[in-house]
Amino acid sequence: EKIELQHGAHRTGKRTDADMQTWRTYGLGQFIHWGAYSLLGGKYNGEYYNGAAEWIRVWNKVPNAVYDNLYKQFNPQQYNPTQWAAMAKQMGVKYLTFTTKHHDGFCLWPSKTTSYTIAGTPYKKDIIKPLVEAYTKAGIDVYLYFSVMDWSHPDWRYDLKTREDTIAFDRFKKFTKDQLTELLTLYPETKGLWFDGTWDNSWKKSGAFTDSLEQYLKALRPGLIIGSRLRADDLGNRHNDANGLLMGDYEQGWERKIPKTYADVHGNDWDCVMTIPENGWGYQEKWLGHWKTSNELIEMLAQCVSLGGNLVVNFGPKGDGSFRPEEMTAAKDIGAWMKINSNAIYNCEYAGWEKQDWGYYTKRTGENKYYMIVFNVPVSGSLKVQPPRNWTVTKATLLGDATKNISLEKIDYGGSFIHLPKGFSTGKPFVIELETQKATGTGNEQK
Numbered sequence: 001e002k003i004e005l006q007h008g009a010h011r012t013g014k015r016t017d018a019d020m021q022t023w024r025t026y027g028l029g030q031f032i033h034w035g036a037y038s039l040l041g042g043k044y045n046g047e048y049y050n051g052a053a054e055w056i057r058v059w060n061k062v063p064n065a066v067y068d069n070l071y072k073q074f075n076p077q078q079y080n081p082t083q084w085a086a087m088a089k090q091m092g093v094k095y096l097t098f099t100t101k102h103h104d105g106f107c108l109w110p111s112k113t114t115s116y117t118i119a120g121t122p123y124k125k126d127i128i129k130p131l132v133e134a135y136t137k138a139g140i141d142v143y144l145y146f147s148v149m150d151w152s153h154p155d156w157r158y159d160l161k162t163r164e165d166t167i168a169f170d171r172f173k174k175f176t177k178d179q180l181t182e183l184l185t186l187y188p189e190t191k192g193l194w195f196d197g198t199w200d201n202s203w204k205k206s207g208a209f210t211d212s213l214e215q216y217l218k219a220l221r222p223g224l225i226i227g228s229r230l231r232a233d234d235l236g237n238r239h240n241d242a243n244g245l246l247m248g249d250y251e252q253g254w255e256r257k258i259p260k261t262y263a264d265v266h267g268n269d270w271d272c273v274m275t276i277p278e279n280g281w282g283y284q285e286k287w288l289g290h291w292k293t294s295n296e297l298i299e300m301l302a303q304c305v306s307l308g309g310n311l312v313v314n315f316g317p318k319g320d321g322s323f324r325p326e327e328m329t330a331a332k333d334i335g336a337w338m339k340i341n342s343n344a345i346y347n348c349e350y351a352g353w354e355k356q357d358w359g360y361y362t363k364r365t366g367e368n369k370y371y372m373i374v375f376n377v378p379v380s381g382s383l384k385v386q387p388p389r390n391w392t393v394t395k396a397t398l399l400g401d402a403t404k405n406i407s408l409e410k411i412d413y414g415g416s417f418i419h420l421p422k423g424f425s426t427g428k429p430f431v432i433e434l435e436t437q438k439a440t441g442t443g444n445e446q447k
């Protein structure tokens, strides 16, 4: 039966207010990781760190004193937030998540709480204000990433074992609250906060504080959207409380992984944050292993939207503020695809139709309009569509090339085959828009 909690989930089911409904329509987002680590790009003294580049400080090849003084070289003369926003706009991105402070503690805004900030760099100026303005002007909502774990702060603790730990960590909690107050006050356009670095015992033992902090932030900015990575409950559970209820406005556990089935989503809102290389969020001079092609990223986007979520693709600009070619190509290719097919992504949700091998269904929210996002054309050239009983497909249109005559053949129980013209191949994923209606009569009338 239900476990009595003071600091578990305070809401069951999805948030239904307008801000969250907008969040649900996004489909595609952009993550940007930028900071002191971007100056090293995963390399030090000619050697490559074989982990995620933004974690290079944990590598014993880089002395803390060296890493913690890197910011004194941060001077991104090529930083052009208007250009960044234009690239994101062209890509079809609807929301941005940007690193204000990563685990190393370096603040990209002129915080009054520490000297380890952009104000102490040769660049001096606030990075975040012009970024928020440029993206907001481009019609892209801004969310701010904030790492609770802060390797630079003397009062940070991984665990609370002694009274001194608790006294120090209480100071750290106050510091954290002050920094977050600065961010929401300096950048009131912020639609939400993306918390990270909250997996250690010190935070798991601070459930009451995480609860009061979330309530404080939402009182400061009504409508603020905060995922499930902030809170811990009375017993140290994260994401879901001891009763299995999500603590947060959406499930924030999908980092570099995508749910397999709708059941994995547990009726929550969710987004998946994804790197283009296998791992590594900050600029990495040498990408290790396989990096995703544009078609692979588009397939991940289709997968996410088809299961009711959003996909947030990560970019790691160099220390000088420029993007690497692979990321610019991905943005361009995805943008070109979205230009033709975004009706299958924006304002869409889980369709609930029987999945077929050719790809993914999405459904337009509030309408009987469905989309087939096709990645695998069968050798027959015919795509099977099996709507739920008593529904039938009445029209099928190829997005972007309505002239291409695809034909719709009705088969059993409201099902259909969509026949593609001989030798049809676009070499990239394509979308067929379906109009449907409830079948009238008993369903055994002449086909």
Ligand SMILES: C[C@@H]1N[C@@H](c2cn(-c3ccccc3)nn2)[C@H](O)[C@@H]1O
Residues within 6 Å of the ligand: 033, 052, 054, 055, 196, 199, 255, 273, 281
């Ligand atoms: C969004 C991503 N989250 C950070 C992260 C967290 N972790 C991690 C790795 C192992 C255990 C717990 C957390 N690895 N990377 C990455 O540095 C990036 O910011």
